[in-house]
Amino acid sequence: MKYFLIVLCLYPQIVFANSELLKTELDTVWVVVAASLVFFMQAGFALLESGMSRSKNAVNVVMKNYMDVCIGSIIFWLVGYGIMFGDNITGYFGTTHFFPQDHSNIEYSFLFFQTMFAATAVTIASGAMAERTRYHAYLLGALLVSGFIYPVYGSWVWGSYYNGQGWLAELGFIDFAGSTVVHSIGGWVALAGIIVLGPRLGKFSNAGVPREIPGHNLTLVALGGLILWLGWFGFNGGSTVSADTSIGLIVLNTHLSAAAGATGAIIMLLIIRMPVLLTQSVNGSIGGLVGITAGCATMDPLYAILTGFIAGMVVVIGSRLLEMLKLDDVVGAVSVHGFAGVWGTIAAGLFLKDNMFNMSQVVVQLIGVAAGFLWAFPVALIMYFIIDKVIGLRASSLDEQRGLDFSEHYEIAYPEFQTGLVHKGKE
Amino acid sequence: MKQGALTDEISRRRKAIYNGMSACLQQNDAIKATEIWLQEFSNKPLYALQPFLSRIIDELNISIPRSTIQQQILKSLLNESDQQVDVPQSINLPEFTHENSIVPKTVNASHKVFTHFMDYFLAALFKYDSASELSIKVYVFDNSHRIGVNGNDLDKVKQWLTDNGQVTLIRQMSLQQMQGLFHLFYVSSCEYVGPVKTDKLIEESLKIVEQLPESAEFSMKNIF
Numbered sequence: 001m002k003y004f005l006i007v008l009c010l011y012p013q014i015v016f017a018n019s020e021l022l023k024t025e026l027d028t029v030w031v032v033v034a035a036s037l038v039f040f041m042q043a044g045f046a047l048l049e050s051g052m053s054r055s056k057n058a059v060n061v062v063m064k065n066y067m068d069v070c071i072g073s074i075i076f077w078l079v080g081y082g083i084m085f086g087d088n089i090t091g092y093f094g095t096t097h098f099f100p101q102d103h104s105n106i107e108y109s110f111l112f113f114q115t116m117f118a119a120t121a122v123t124i125a126s127g128a129m130a131e132r133t134r135y136h137a138y139l140l141g142a143l144l145v146s147g148f149i150y151p152v153y154g155s156w157v158w159g160s161y162y163n164g165q166g167w168l169a170e171l172g173f174i175d176f177a178g179s180t181v182v183h184s185i186g187g188w189v190a191l192a193g194i195i196v197l198g199p200r201l202g203k204f205s206n207a208g209v210p211r212e213i214p215g216h217n218l219t220l221v222a223l224g225g226l227i228l229w230l231g232w233f234g235f236n237g238g239s240t241v242s243a244d245t246s247i248g249l250i251v252l253n254t255h256l257s258a259a260a261g262a263t264g265a266i267i268m269l270l271i272i273r274m275p276v277l278l279t280q281s282v283n284g285s286i287g288g289l290v291g292i293t294a295g296c297a298t299m300d301p302l303y304a305i306l307t308g309f310i311a312g313m314v315v316v317i318g319s320r321l322l323e324m325l326k327l328d329d330v331v332g333a334v335s336v337h338g339f340a341g342v343w344g345t346i347a348a349g350l351f352l353k354d355n356m357f358n359m360s361q362v363v364v365q366l367i368g369v370a371a372g373f374l375w376a377f378p379v380a381l382i383m384y385f386i387i388d389k390v391i392g393l394r395a396s397s398l399d400e401q402r403g404l405d406f407s408e409h410y411e412i413a414y415p416e417f418q419t420g421l422v423h424k425g426k427e
Numbered sequence: 428m429k430q431g432a433l434t435d436e437i438s439r440r441r442k443a444i445y446n447g448m449s450a451c452l453q454q455n456d457a458i459k460a461t462e463i464w465l466q467e468f469s470n471k472p473l474y475a476l477q478p479f480l481s482r483i484i485d486e487l488n489i490s491i492p493r494s495t496i497q498q499q500i501l502k503s504l505l506n507e508s509d510q511q512v513d514v515p516q517s518i519n520l521p522e523f524t525h526e527n528s529i530v531p532k533t534v535n536a537s538h539k540v541f542t543h544f545m546d547y548f549l550a551a552l553f554k555y556d557s558a559s560e561l562s563i564k565v566y567v568f569d570n571s572h573r574i575g576v577n578g579n580d581l582d583k584v585k586q587w588l589t590d591n592g593q594v595t596l597i598r599q600m601s602l603q604q605m606q607g608l609f610h611l612f613y614v615s616s617c618e619y620v621g622p623v624k625t626d627k628l629i630e631e632s633l634k635i636v637e638q639l640p641e642s643a644e645f646s647m648k649n650i651f
Contacts, residue, residue, distance in 0.1 A: 202617030202625070211621040398606075401613045402651060 024106060026243040031109045034238020038116035041231030042069050042123060048224025049127035050413075052215035052279060052331045056403025057131045058413035064126040064138055069119045071139055072146035076118040081111055084151035088164035093155045097162065110161070113238055117182055120235070121150045124186025127331030129193040132200050132400055135408040137393045144383050145189055150182075153375050157181050157368065172361065173368040174352065177239035179294030179344035180369055185376045187338020190329065192380035196388050199328030201400050210323040213330075218278050225282035229258050232289045236296045246297060253296040254289060257308030261288015261340075264312025272316070280319070283332045284312035287340035294341075295348030303351035310347070311340040342369050437469050446511045447500030456487050458515060467639070476500065478546040485542065536644035540636055541605045544647050545612070547632040552616055555628065559619035564588050566615035567608075574607030576600065584608070602649060609650050 046065040050058045086094025122142045156166040157175050175181050236254045237247045265284020269276050291311030292304050318335030349365035387393050399407035444464050448457035460483040468479045480493050553560040568588050616625040
């Protein structure tokens with residue numbers, strides 16, 4: 001021990017170098033583990049969305065989730081990463097690092113982590129558009145979201161990994177893990193999708209009264225919600241992109257906000273005299289998670305709870321608002337990711353540690369939120385409109401009657417209950 | 428219900444059905460119709476009147492309006508009295524099985540299953556929401572050209588829709604045409620009573636139709 005201390009005193013650079021290496025290794029391990037947790041969120045999305053859909057569309061929902069990760073990951077590697085994180089001289093998009101190869105190991109782990117984020121943003125629309133969207137048309141939309149809509153906005157906020165900086169980042173916009181960058185953008189894409197699609201057959205009566213179309217398995221919904229909750233620890237905790245001690249506060253805030261989100265949703269349901277539904281409770285907790293994503297690293301736990309609580313209420317009100325507008329969002333994605341994301345981004349400015357209620361920061365947050373909407377919504381609206389006109393986005397009413405499992409995938413989720421159905425191919 | 432009580436109840440209904448039929452049909456037809464009821468409808472709830480009427484009009488080529496027969500049967504069922512004549516000895520419950528059915532075999536299985544299904548489904552649908560009956564029929568009427576039936580047959584489909592059950596559905600419908608007709612009802616039913624209720628009514632009707640012997644030859648699921 002004595003000799004070891006002598007060596008330390010004589011050659012401190014050896015210890016420093018080892019410590020740097022260890023830090024890099026730990027960072028890599030943490031980022032990869034966190035990215036894997038974010039990937040696991042796809043299972044959560046698949047379970048939640050499929051559980052909220054009718055059994056005749058269960059395969060379709062899962063297939064959309066499954067394949068948008070696959071397509072989104074490849075496209076993000078091809079072009080998305082370059083647009084989002086490449087040299088960003090203009091502040092509006094990156095221009096280098098397309099088809100990333102021959103990069104450092106730490107860059108690969110960062111790319112892996114960011115690929116999972118892109119996949120998350122893409123998959124948000126799938127649940128909202130469930131039960132009446134043609135499979136291939138949806139995948140084409142997912143391709144464009146992951147390769148263009150998401151990375152362009154991402155470059156405005158996070159595009160400073162190599163050279164240059166996004167214009168929103170320069171303004172001082174705070175979105176630590178993506179309340180707006182990932183979730184609101186996904187929510188606005190979903191909103192555009194459901195507008196172009198129109199509601200499911202019979203969702204609204206002739207008088208415009210919304211009809212409840214219950215999902216086929218609420219156990220899956222709850223399980224999906226819990227998996228998303230778990231994955232979010234990686235989503236927010238991993239956004240440090242390093243294994244540092246701030247992770248403790250980040251994951252604690254994340255957890256508290258989710259808990260408060262479900263509580264806020266329940267209380268709002270009681271206030272407006274609606275039944276306290278499992279689906280709304282789960283959505284409330286996810287709303288809390290979305291809400292805290294922007295400010296999880298820069299907020300005290302008390303304010304994380306407040307942020308989540310209000311986000312849960314926003315989710316409930318948002319769902320009602322969409323129904324009043326005759327918009328059919330099967331899983332409540334617009335409300336959970338879009339509206340709660342807006343609130344969370346504003347809250348990140350309002351409850352900024354050591355600089356609370358700074359209105360100039362709040363204004364910057366509002367600019368970022370508005371920019372997200374004004375970019376993602378119209379572009380997605382045009383995209384889905386063109387897809388609808390060219391290859392058809394909406395499934396036919398006959399396919400809707402038979403279920404998209406049967407009409408789009410040649411297989412059904414629950415054959416025990418549909419034994420007479422034998423797919424004979426497309427007509 | 429115990430076996431004895433069940434037999435008594437069916438005997439009571441058999442008598443009422445026979446007397447109602449006798450009031451408007453020739454005796455031979457009344458006997459055949461009662462036999463059909465005994466064989467295939469006596470175990471159904473609420474006498475399964477609409478599907479039964481549709482069936483006998485179709486099978487026995489009866490020209491008397493369905494509403495008239497229905498009225499007589501209901502009168503007979505509601506006003507049981509000693510004046511009602513006894514059922515002929517030949518109409519004996521235990522002897523009748525599906526295998527020795529007197530029902531002519533000329534009508535193909537798909538048509539029979541389909542018409543029965545539609546009768547059950549529509550009866551249940553309009554019972555649930557009678558206010559929407561007209562709107563649903565108008566929708567199907569307006570879109571009936573989309574089912575791929577032309578000329579006289581299309582007119583017959585339209586007649587079937589508008590004549591309040593007095594006209595039977597045409598026999599020569601292809602699978603695609605049956606699918607098309609059902610789909611129009613499905614769409615309008617979803618719009619007016621909602622998809623959840625529609626699916627439930629379809630499921631209930633399917634369960635009943637699956638008990639028909641013809642369902643072994645043709646499954647209604649081919650239409651869905």
